[in-house]
Amino acid sequence: MNLNNQPTIDELAEMFAAQKDTLDDHILWIGKSGEVQIDCLAPHTEEAEFDRNNRELAARLKMYRRGQGYVGKKAAADRNFIEQVFHTLNTEWQNLKGQSHVKVIDRYC
Template identity: 85%
Template sequence: MNLNNQPTIDELAEMFAAQKDTLDDHILWVEKSGEVKIDCLAPHSEEADFDRSHRELAARLKMYRRGQGYVGKKAAADRNFIEQVFDTINNAWASFKDSSQVKVIDRYY
């Protein structure tokens, strides 16, 4: 899903549904190109480590800790939650897409 190519809520929901909440921590992030990704993280990973190891990182949401229900099929089926995430990353993209600093999005719109 790319924020520059008229993304849809369904695309985002599919990304969330493809993850397993019980296995790993996850992080939703946006590349400088506008590509949105959800990555699994190693146990006990820190957000700062993620920031340093991803050169194409433009922005990210706070980490989704495993077992909290923020990713997976149930999260994808929660239309209100997915709409909040979708609106947040789309609205924020306009403000940070031309920035050279990493933007940490810590609240939903």
């Protein structure tokens, strides 16, 4: 999903549904091109380590810890949650353009 190409809430919900909450921690991030991704993280990976190792990172949300229900089919079916994330991503992307530092988004709009 790319924030520059008129993304839809359904695209975001599909991204969340494709993840398994019980298997890994996950991180939702925006690349410098506007591409949004959810990555699984190796056990015990720190958020700062993810930041250092990802050159394309423009912004990210706080890590979704395994087993907390923030990713997976149930999270994708929670329309209010997905709408909040979608709105936050779009709002933050508008504010990020031209920024050179990585932004950590710690709350939803």
